[in-house]
Amino acid sequence: MEQERIQIELLGPPRYTFQGNPIPIKRRAVRRLFVYLACQTKPVNRIEVSELFWPAEDEVTARKNLREAISLLRTELPLDNVILTQNDFLQLNPEKVSVDTARFEALSEKLRDNTELVNNGRLPEKIYTEMRDVLRLWRSQEFLDGVNLLDSTQFQYWVMQKREILFYWRQMMMEWLANHYIAIGNLNEALYWLSTAVLHDRQNSELNFLTLNCLKDLGYRSAALHYCDVIESIYREGDQVNVPKTLSDLVMRVRSEADIVTDKKQIAWDLFDQKEIDYYGRQDLIDKLSQCINRGGVFQLIGEPGAGKTRTLKELYTSLEISPIVGYCRCSKDEAKIAYHTFVEAIRSIANDKAWQELDLIYALALLQLFPEITKIRTDIHPEDIEKSIQLKHLIPEAFYKFIPLIVGEKKGLLLIDDAQWCDTETIQVLSFIFEKRKDKTEGACILVLRNDIENHEITDMFSGKKAFFYFERFILQPFSAEQTEFIYHAVTGKKCTKEIREWLHSGSGGNISYLLELISEIELSDLEIPQLLMQMQWPIGLQLRRMIEERLRIYSGLHAQILSILAVAREPVDPTSFMRLSMNEVSGLNAVMSDLVTAGLIVWKEDQAGVLRYDYVHGVIKQIVLENMNTKLRQTIEARYFAKKG
Secondary structure (H helix, E strand, C coil), rough: CCCCCCEEEEECCCEEEEEEEECCCCCCCHHHHHEEEHHHCCCCEEHHHHHHHHCCCHHHHHHHHHHHHHHHHHHHHCCCCCCEECCCCCCCCCCCCCEEEHHHHHHHHHHHEEEEEEEECCCCCCHHHHHHHHHCCCCCCCCHHHHHCCCCHHHHHHHHHHHHHHHHHHHHHHHHHHHHHHHHCHHHHHHEEEEEECCCCCCHHHHHHHHHHHHHHHCCCHHHHHHHHHHHHHHHCCCCCCEEEHHHHHHHHHHHHHCCCCCCCCCCCCCCCCCCCCCCCCCHHHHHHHHHHHHHHEEEEEEECCCCCHHHHHHHHCCCCCCCCEEEEEHHHHHCCCCHHHHHHHHHHHCCCHHHCCCCHHHHHHCCCCCCCHHHHCCCCHHHHHHHHHHHHHHHHHHHHHHHHHHHCCCCCEEEEEEEHHHCCHHHHHHHHHHHHCCCCCEEEEEEEECCCCCHHHHHHHEEEHHHHHHHHEECCCHHHHHHHHHHHHHCCCCCCCHHHHHHHHHHHCCHHHHHHHHHHHHHHHCHHHHHHHHHHCCCHHHHHHHHHCCCCHHHHHCHHHHHHEEEEECCCCCCCHHHCHHHHHHHHHHHHHHHHCCCCCCEECCCCCEEEEEEEECHHHHHHHHHHCCCHHHHHHHHCCCCCCC
C-alpha cells in the first residue's frame, strides 16, 4: 500500500496538509524555505538557498541560519525523512510529498518539448485529460496568492519569476483547451475557457475574436452585443486607440445582425428578509459562477452562516445575460430524510403539462409516486397505477434524466439548491447520476449552496476524487475585508467611517455581512458611546444577532465547545502549546477539532510580530457571546488551568 504523503498546494493561497489536517508551520522564514524546496525538481545547493534567504549575512551566518531553519522544519512536519540532505545539497523527498506545482510543471515541460501535440486544434485524449486535471489544481489566479513578500527582496524576486512562468503556461493551456473545444464543435465549453483566459490577457485580439465569435454562433445576441462594447472599452483604456481590423469587422457584423430579445426573469426573489444594500465586493465570484453556468456541471457555493450566500444567488440570477430555466429549492433540516424531496420541489416549480405529456409512459409511471398530479395531466395514468410506480422505483434517476430536457427545451437548465447541507440523500444521488451521464454536455448546471460548518456526506462523496470530474467545482464565499467593511458602513449610514471604527467593526463582525449589518443597525438605533466600546473591544449585540450566533454555536459540544471556551477566556491569541494541558485523550483529537473549527470559519491562525502562529476567534461578537454565556466557575477553571502566570 502506497504511503500517504504530505499535500503541498501552492497554486493559490499556500496550504500544507497531512491526512486532511493542516500542518502548522509557525515561523515565516521556515514556511518560505518549505515552499522553495517544494518547488525544486532536483537537489539544490545550500549556498544557493542561503544566498536567497539571508543575502545580507556572511556565508557562515547564512549557513547557520539555514541549518536552524531545516531543524525547525523537520520538527514541525508529521513524517520523518521529508528533507533529504546529501553533501551540500537539499531536496524534499518525492516519496513523502505531493506538490501541485510539480504536477503542473511536468505537463508544461512535456508540452514545451512536444509542440506537435497542441498545434492541430484537437488535442490527443490523454493530453486533453491531463490538461483539464492540472488546471483544476488552481484554487485562485495566482501562485502563493495572498503571501506577504514585502520584507524579502530576494524571495520576492524568485516568487515573481515563478508566478510569471506559471501564468504563461496556465494561459497557454486554457487557449489550447478552447481551440480543442472549437475544433470538436463544443462552443459552450470553448466559451468558458476563452472567457477565463481573456480575463488576464484583455488585449489579446485572438482571444477576443474567438470569444465574440462563439457568443455569436451560439446565438447569445445580448451577450455578444455587450461584449462588443467591452472590446471597444478595452482598447480605449490600453495603448491602442483603434480595435484591430479583423476584430473590428467582427464587431460590426455582430451589431448589424443583432436582434435583441429581452428575457424575463422567472423567479420572484421575495424570499429575502435580510437588510439589503447594493451588492458589493463579490463581482469576480458572480463572473466565475456565470461562466460555470455556461459550461454546465455541479458547483458548490460554500460560506459561513450569514455570509450572504442566498443574496449571491439572487445577484447571480439577475445578472445573467441569457435567462435559463431555473428550479429553486431551499432545504430544511426537518425535511432532510424525505426521499427526493429537494429535487421534487425544484422540478415541480418548472415542470409544464407539455413536458409531462411528452415523457415516455414508463418514466412517467416511475415518477407518479413523487408527482401524484400527473394523473390530472395524462389520460393514460390513473391513481390506481401507484403500485406499478412503486415497482418502478429503480427507474427514478433515469426518469428525471429523461424528463429535464423536455422541460428546458432549447434553453439551459439551472437548479439552485439553497441550504444544501440538509439536502436529502436521494436528491444528491440523482444529481450525481444525471451529471455523470451528461458530463460531456453543457445544457445544465446545478449550484449547491452550503454552510461551511455542517457537512453533507453525500455531497462530499460526490465531489470526492473517486467520483468527481471536471464539471464539479467548489467556490468559497470569503468574508469582507476591513476596507470593504468601511465602504458598507458608509453605504448604510451615509457617515464617514474612521480607521478606528472600521477596524472595530471588522474585528467584531469578522467580515460577515449579516453580523456587520446588525452591528451597524444597533449603533444607529441607540445612543451608545462608541469610543468606550472601542477601548474595551466590546460590541453592541442585539437580540437578532444574538439569536443568529447562538443558533450557529448550538451544533458544538464536547472538545469543540471546550476549545471555544478556552479561546473566549484568553485575552490574546493562544499559542497551540497551551492546549497541551488538555487530557491525553483530548490532545489526541485536538488536530481534528481545530481543523473543524478553522473550516467552519470560527477560529483562525494569526501570526504575531515574532512570526509565531496563534489561534484566535474570527468574530469578536462570537467570542463575546461565548464569554457572556459562560458560568463563573468554568471561566475561573479555564483561567487557572490554561492562563495562570507561573510564579
